[in-house]
Amino acid sequence: MTTMQSAVGLKVPKNLGEKIISLAHKLEIVNKTLFIKSQSDHLLIPLIRQPNENELSQLKDIAPQLMLDKNDEVFVEKRPAEETLDHALKRQLPPNLHSSIPHSFDIVGDIAVIEIPSALNNNRYKDVIGQAILRTHKHIKSVHAKAGAINGVYRIRDLTYIAGENRTQTIYNEYNCKYHVDLAKAYFSPRLSQEHHRIATLVNGNEVVADLFAGVGPFAVPIGKLCPKTRVYAVDINPDAVELLKLNVKINHIENQVYPLLGDARELANSKLRGIADRVIMNLPETAIDFIDAACQTLKPAGGLIHFYGFTRKPDTIDNLKTRLTSAIEQQHRKITAFNFIKNVRETAPYEQQIVIDTQIH
Numbered sequence: 001m002t003t004m005q006s007a008v009g010l011k012v013p014k015n016l017g018e019k020i021i022s023l024a025h026k027l028e029i030v031n032k033t034l035f036i037k038s039q040s041d042h043l044l045i046p047l048i049r050q051p052n053e054n055e056l057s058q059l060k061d062i063a064p065q066l067m068l069d070k071n072d073e074v075f076v077e078k079r080p081a082e083e084t085l086d087h088a089l090k091r092q093l094p095p096n097l098h099s100s101i102p103h104s105f106d107i108v109g110d111i112a113v114i115e116i117p118s119a120l121n122n123n124r125y126k127d128v129i130g131q132a133i134l135r136t137h138k139h140i141k142s143v144h145a146k147a148g149a150i151n152g153v154y155r156i157r158d159l160t161y162i163a164g165e166n167r168t169q170t171i172y173n174e175y176n177c178k179y180h181v182d183l184a185k186a187y188f189s190p191r192l193s194q195e196h197h198r199i200a201t202l203v204n205g206n207e208v209v210a211d212l213f214a215g216v217g218p219f220a221v222p223i224g225k226l227c228p229k230t231r232v233y234a235v236d237i238n239p240d241a242v243e244l245l246k247l248n249v250k251i252n253h254i255e256n257q258v259y260p261l262l263g264d265a266r267e268l269a270n271s272k273l274r275g276i277a278d279r280v281i282m283n284l285p286e287t288a289i290d291f292i293d294a295a296c297q298t299l300k301p302a303g304g305l306i307h308f309y310g311f312t313r314k315p316d317t318i319d320n321l322k323t324r325l326t327s328a329i330e331q332q333h334r335k336i337t338a339f340n341f342i343k344n345v346r347e348t349a350p351y352e353q354q355i356v357i358d359t360q361i362h
């Protein structure tokens with residue numbers, strides 16, 4: 001953001017600008033917090049005060065045509081060098097704790113979510129960290145600390161408020177889509193943004209897509225936006241997630257493409273969604289394997305695609321995950337005709353990876 005400030009200006013011809021600037025600095029009359037202005041054939045130097053008679057005559061010895069502009073000219077303010085979080089915390093925390101200073105945190109809209117290392121996990125240090133984040137990241141308005149792992153059927157993490165505005169709702173922008181998010185009520189991770197976009201770019205034409213674990217809609221919404229002829233059935237068992245999803249469908253103007261459904265994926269696969277989908281998205285990595293029956297029931301009898309997300313925890317391997325998926329699909333009397341894409345999407349914990357497997361099913 002540019003901020004402006006008015007000040008007395010010293011108007012000098014450009015060809016004498018360097019000499020005048022140097023003398024004005026010696027006389028300590030230059031306002032160093034403001035930028036010098038360049039106008040057609042002269043410069044306007046911002047001053048902290050008017051020069052006295054003696055100073056003015058020294059300046060006029062160099063540039064007789066120099067003029068004092070007392071009409072409070074407006075200048076652009078120089079921004080002070082921005083402090084990093086690391087610097088801010090090193091100034092405030094004792095040296096023996098410097099090795100524990102956190103170097104990163106998640107940002108969702110204007111909310112920061114940080115993992116506090118155990119050495120700093122007390123109210124005093126949490127406050128220091130929270131305030132330092134607010135000071136060094138001006139767009140962040142609220143800071144929370146992770147207070148446990150993602151857990152429960154709704155896959156939500158407990159958070160502890162530490163600084164700024166005490167709220168967990170925000171608006172998040174990703175690839176031209178807008179999301180209302182509430183980190184205390186429904187799952188959301190900005191770390192999957194590339195994956196959300198990748199899947200949306202694979203969908204084409206008038207496909208029917210079933211997003212069985214849709215959350216607030218980060219897979220369903222971009223598909224709706226990018227593919228106007230596609231219909232997406234977006235299911236979630238968490239009523240708060242579905243309320244947010246409905247809002248997100250509305251603000252992204254995709255009411256005719258994306259249909260939010262509150263309920264259990266397996267029940268809906270057995271009823272409303274049976275045999276309708278060309279493509280099924282299964283982002284419930286902890287237990288997606290237990291819902292392969294639901295995914296297969298949702299697919300059209302002729303088959304289609306499943307985007308399956310799962311975890312591997314060392315010594316488990318991607319090959320083991322492929323074997324488990326293949327066996328679960330064969331138990332449903334379906335066949336994998338191709339593995340289109342397999343990728344380690346992200347590290348979710350030490351020795352734990354989230355893997356995506358795109359499979360073609362017949």
Ligand SMILES: C[S@@+](CC[C@H](N)C(=O)[O-])C[C@H]1O[C@@H](n2cnc3c(N)ncnc32)[C@H](O)[C@@H]1O
Pocket residue numbers: 153154155186187188189192212213214215216217218219235236237238241263264265266283284285
């Ligand atoms: C890991 S989150 C993923 C949400 C979303 N796809 C995303 O990427 O942000 C999994 C979601 O599945 C939902 N869920 C869990 N069990 C379910 C079930 N049996 N039927 C439908 N949704 C379920 C949870 O409420 C949660 O919102």
